[in-house]
Amino acid sequence: RCASSSGGHDDEVSKAERANRAQEIYGTQPLTIFSKIIDRTIPADIFYEDKKCVAFRDVNPQAPLHFLVIPKTPIPRISEVTEDDKELLGHLLVTASQLAKKEGLDEGYRLVINDGKHGAQSVYHLHIHVIGGRQMGWPPG
Template identity: 50%
Template sequence: MDCLFCKIIAGEIPSEKLYEDELVYVFKDINPEAPVHFLVIPKEHINSTDELDEAHKELVGHVFLVAKKVAHDEGLTNGYRIVNNCKEDGGQTVNHLHFHVLGGRSMQWPPG
């Protein structure tokens, strides 16, 4: 498979891993948009949010619980933002479902 995130999960491309279990892999974003910026990605290759179905309910819930755990581990006790970009118009640049977790500063609205 020619997926950047699948290669990161497989260890073929280096990353700064923060957490890993049987369902997800978490690593620091290489181009951070906030003092703390990491990605939570399912190990199962799913192209985007549009491909989620009933079978993924447990996985998506797990993603959010892991995001909360790692956010707290990274010291984000005053809040953080979780972002998912879906497909081209939504700003998705890697076709593998992923969630950005950003914090360490006040988040503005609208985001852009």
């Protein structure tokens, strides 16, 4: 999830710090909320699924349209991908692009991948935020 517009940045940073500490303590990736969405043990507004990924609407949208594309194979961080992940990563980006088009984001959109503590990653399961439907600002952080 992204930070909310009312001081949510600190909330997301705190979540990222907690998730980073959990990863350091456990040494391996604990089951994430996204794993539970994939296996349907918690609900989500899933609007696309194929053999490799799932897309669902963000519960805390930062724009008129905000959804996530996540791989079914849990990769904790973009910084931990390997050569073997090339096909999956390409599939995620192509899927994000096709879904953005289907959702009417013809004027453009932003793709965001948070990585690690300083990137404010709060869920250690690779995910692409697709955010659009309004003019984005710059710089983003």
